[in-house]
Amino acid sequence: MIKAGAVEKGMAILMKDQPFIVVDREFVNPGKGSNFVRMKLKSPQTGQVLRETMKTQDSIEDITVEDHDCQYLFFDGDAYHFMDTETYEQFTVPSKGFEDMQYLMKEGETYRIMFWEHTPLDINLPYKVVYEVTEAEDAVKGDTVTGATKLVTLETGLRLKVPIFIKQGEKVLVNTETKEYVERVNT
Amino acid sequence: MFRETQRALIKSRSALLKQLRSFFDARGYLEVDTPLLAPALLPEAHITPFSTQFLHPFAGNYPLYLIPSPEVYMKRLLSHGSGDIYQINRCFRNEEQVGREHNPEFTMLEWYTLDADYLDSLKTAQELLAYLAPLDTQGICSRPAEVMTVQEACMKHAGLDLEKAQSISEITEQAVLLGLTPPTSNDAVTWEEIFNRVFLSFVEPELPKDRPCFLKDYPSQIPCLAKEKPGTPWKERWELYLGGRELANCYSEETDPDAVYNFCSSSARAIAKKTQSQGTETPELDLQFPKLYESPHPPCSGTALGVDRLLMALTGTQDIGGVILFPLSDIL
Numbered sequence A: 001m002i003k004a005g006a007v008e009k010g011m012a013i014l015m016k017d018q019p020f021i022v023v024d025r026e027f028v029n030p031g032k033g034s035n036f037v038r039m040k041l042k043s044p045q046t047g048q049v050l051r052e053t054m055k056t057q058d059s060i061e062d063i064t065v066e067d068h069d070c071q072y073l074f075f076d077g078d079a080y081h082f083m084d085t086e087t088y089e090q091f092t093v094p095s096k097g098f099e100d101m102q103y104l105m106k107e108g109e110t111y112r113i114m115f116w117e118h119t120p121l122d123i124n125l126p127y128k129v130v131y132e133v134t135e136a137e138d139a140v141k142g143d144t145v146t147g148a149t150k151l152v153t154l155e156t157g158l159r160l161k162v163p164i165f166i167k168q169g170e171k172v173l174v175n176t177e178t179k180e181y182v183e184r185v186n187t
Numbered sequence B: 001m002f003r004e005t006q007r008a009l010i011k012s013r014s015a016l017l018k019q020l021r022s023f024f025d026a027r028g029y030l031e032v033d034t035p036l037l038a039p040a041l042l043p044e045a046h047i048t049p050f051s052t053q054f055l056h057p058f059a060g061n062y063p064l065y066l067i068p069s070p071e072v073y074m075k076r077l078l079s080h081g082s083g084d085i086y087q088i089n090r091c092f093r094n095e096e097q098v099g100r101e102h103n104p105e106f107t108m109l110e111w112y113t114l115d116a117d118y119l120d121s122l123k124t125a126q127e128l129l130a131y132l133a134p135l136d137t138q139g140i141c142s143r144p145a146e147v148m149t150v151q152e153a154c155m156k157h158a159g160l161d162l163e164k165a166q167s168i169s170e171i172t173e174q175a176v177l178l179g180l181t182p183p184t185s186n187d188a189v190t191w192e193e194i195f196n197r198v199f200l201s202f203v204e205p206e207l208p209k210d211r212p213c214f215l216k217d218y219p220s221q222i223p224c225l226a227k228e229k230p231g232t233p234w235k236e237r238w239e240l241y242l243g244g245r246e247l248a249n250c251y252s253e254e255t256d257p258d259a260v261y262n263f264c265s266s267s268a269r270a271i272a273k274k275t276q277s278q279g280t281e282t283p284e285l286d287l288q289f290p291k292l293y294e295s296p297h298p299p300c301s302g303t304a305l306g307v308d309r310l311l312m313a314l315t316g317t318q319d320i321g322g323v324i325l326f327p328l329s330d331i332l
Helices: A099-103 B003-026 B072-081 B120-129 B150-158 B168-177 B193-207 B257-276 B289-293 B307-315
Strands: A012-015 A018-028 A036-042 A047-053 A061-064 A066-075 A079-082 A090-094 A110-116 A119-123 A127-137 A147-156 A159-163 A171-175 A180-185 B050-056 B060-066 B084-093 B105-114 B145-147 B214-221 B235-241 B245-252 B300-304
Touching: A018 A047, A036 B145, A036 B193, A047 A147, A047 B150, A047 B193, A066 B050, A066 B145, A099 B145, A110 B168, A147 B145, A180 B307, B003 B084, B003 B307, B060 B150, B072 B084, B072 B289, B105 B120, B105 B307, B120 B214, B120 B235, B120 B300, B150 B193, B150 B214, B193 B214, B235 B307, B245 B307, B289 B307
Parallel strands: B145 B214
Antiparallel strands: A012 A018, A012 A061, A018 A036, A036 A047, A066 A079, A066 A110, A079 A090, A110 A119, A127 A147, A127 A171, A147 A159, A171 A180, B050 B060, B084 B105, B105 B300, B214 B235, B235 B245, B245 B300
16 A cells, blocks of 8 residues: 555556556645645556546555566557567557557567556556658748648658658657657667 | 746746736735744644744744745734735745645735625736736736636536535545545545545546636635635635636635634644644644634735746746746755
């Protein structure tokens, strides 16, 4: 058991006997009221998002999790197929609640997966990842406004806004949390 | 090296303070500056003060507290006949988490108007927001405000009918239906706590962020020094949300000596219970405060507004550390 005030983003907790990942948490003191922590929780099994607010002094059941390095094999439309790089065991993670992962993970790459008693709970992507731009239109001539952007498609299918000087075949660094362009990568 | 962002912050803070003062000066309010160190505090159950000591050379040490708000001193001035007053000063609250919306030391604007109620103050607050339009880079202040009752907001965003959830068992049932977990702490659970859990989970996040939002008529079960709204389960109180963030709190001030006395004694009991269970020292409490109201007191309305959060809204800053010079989050 831990105090609700000690809960952090990315932590796994047990609520109503179900594991949940804390996707957001903030402290609030309404009026001159007591200290509360407001949380957004996601069930890795169903994708259901729960809102919960507790007093920071309330108790919460935390769970012990393990991280495994796993290779991403492919997406079958419903689930992501992985292989544990240590045991060579193959398993799937339902895409529900992790829909955006199909546009962020690269086949063959290794990612950290959080496990709780053999159940995969969360896929951890690096905060920033380099992707190749596979589709980009040439900038329109004369379009020289500072900060002008255009939409491009990355090797994983993710579409995002980048500065107009980015060309097809170039590599860009992307923030996987906000899915926003960070900078051009010179190779 | 002096950063450009810091220069911009100095400028915007200075401009805001100037604008706030000129608004109240032009309306005939007197600016006051009351002490930041107080020998005793208004009993407020959920506030933990910063405490210190005056080291008297001969007569021993004397406990002193950094004020959590200038309320007590300002109300003393009002009862002495000061007329309408305002103050911009520092307030200190211990044990609040340092985060995106809290710095333990913060700047408060507090103003009191005689012969006025909370709805008069609501009008003044709207005029103040309009007056700040030249500093508003986000265009939020100048939009027409949404004004709704807490009952309407709970109904709209959580389907919770507060009028029908007046008892602790009724509101707990509603909270569980909404998906909240039953309380787990050992403390006796209060109606206020369950209300806050519902409000913070489902209502507050849905409040409009693109324009000012006033929530008025707060449940009487939340103890505070606002007057009861006659014939209703509400108190004459509003809160202002700007950019979805709680910014100001206003009451038709309670002036009935018995009601003030009851608030102080029940809060004092709650503080004693809390400090006892935590094994901490109970701060000195100002139990003389209710006496201010023993002689007839004119009707009055007071509003407290967080200046740092106001600057966050005006500049579109998401973290309170970004609008404070030397925020505590830099060193913690």
